[in-house]
Amino acid sequence: MDRLSDKVAIVTGGGSGIGRATALLLADEGARVAVADLSAEAAQTVAGDITKAGGDAVPVTVDVSSSGDAAAMVDQTMDAFGALHILYNNAGVDSSGDVVDGDEDDWDRCLGVNAKGTFLCSKFAAPAIESSGGGAIINQGSVAALVGVPNFAAYCAAKGAVVSLTRSMAVDLASRRIRVNCICPGTVFTPLMEPMLAARGGGDLDKGLELTIAKYPVGRLGEPEDIARVALFLASDDAAFVTGSIYTADGGMTAQ
Template sequence: MKLAGKVALVTGAGSGIGQAIALLFAAEGARVGVADFSEAGGNATVSQIRAAGGDAEFFRVDVSRSAEVNATVDGVLQRWGQLDILCNNAGMGVAATVVETAEEDWDRTLAVDLKGVFLGCKYAIPPMIAHGGGVIVNTASVAGQVGVLNRAAYCAAKAGVVGLTKSVAVDYVGQNIRINAICPGTVDSPWIQKILSAQPDPVAERQRMVERQPMGRMGEPAEIARAALYLACDDSAFVTGTALVIDGGLTAR
């Protein structure tokens, strides 16, 4: 068990990649705070962890709201007395070019995808330091590395996550905080299903997405979770400030 004795907090853990991270971390021995603004999703993740014999609790949070993120970190500390691992994973996206992007959509995307990561770090790092150190894994995206068509605000936010990750890494390396980002490519989560169902021809659009994958398939949430596990455990003890791309070769060509 790679995370025995650890306490982890995973945001956006009620669905997709975050749920896969929460389940894997619990299977590796961590007690897991499952944070999401979806109560149904969060409770489903907690039920799965408990059914497998693990320890988890749901925390309802909108990661863009300072007081709620602060209260979630406090809730984890009250429940388990420590916080060793934070995964800032909750995210959202709006499909639009920069000209088409409504200002409210820009503000909301940056608030959830970038400010949410800032708030998570802001409130989790002091108790981590007080306890001797900790690890943070931020879910960025290949959209933080390259331009993705029609995703202006999302690309800006995810590139911001990569920059913030590097900044925090250098600021806190002396206090035994490691922080890294993961940059998934196209992953077959409920997020993608939502995008597809908004298309006039979801089947054809899925086919188009699959065809642009060098491996001829999308990633699975569990494959992204294994990268998060690597960055969260001591296997990556010499790794901080990096952005690990897990995209089946999408951005390699």
């Protein structure tokens, strides 16, 4: 219950899905949390849920692909809590299409949020984490960084960039006492994945779910909490010697 007492965390994309579950879990472990999301309403709702449960949270509205927003997110967190130790670069968007029919704007949006957003939030958070005595950055990758997922070209490329950036950041930021790791989740049933799952089933969501579950040796998809618990480990001192690692959390999907 108190693995993160005295810690301050930012969770981007904290208003939904994996980010929401992680914001709640980090707060439950004693962290003060900035719930940062493009949706002001979603950020407020999750921050309110944390506060109602006895935790400490502030909502922050941010577009992680905007330099000004990313800088302001860190400033607002420092103003609210006076320190920063943990950044979870979780905000992400999907893409559609293969490399032939993929749309250029879709590519820019997907790389802009997933890859550039990770760069920008880390750029402004790292000095604040260093000045707070060090901490951890967790980047959200995907199994799509490790295997080719059909009709997900831009998303695969963006998450591949996040994996490579993680290793680069781990090497560069170690001297600032910042550990940097990446989680590569398999399919978790969240609003992000619903269109992809429905498309896989030819418009039938249940069929898409069935086809997808068949790819998972554990016989189920992930829950947001499955990923949140990996993030908690990487954020905590239990992972004090862990940096530059890529944590696959996919029910064995990529082990086959």
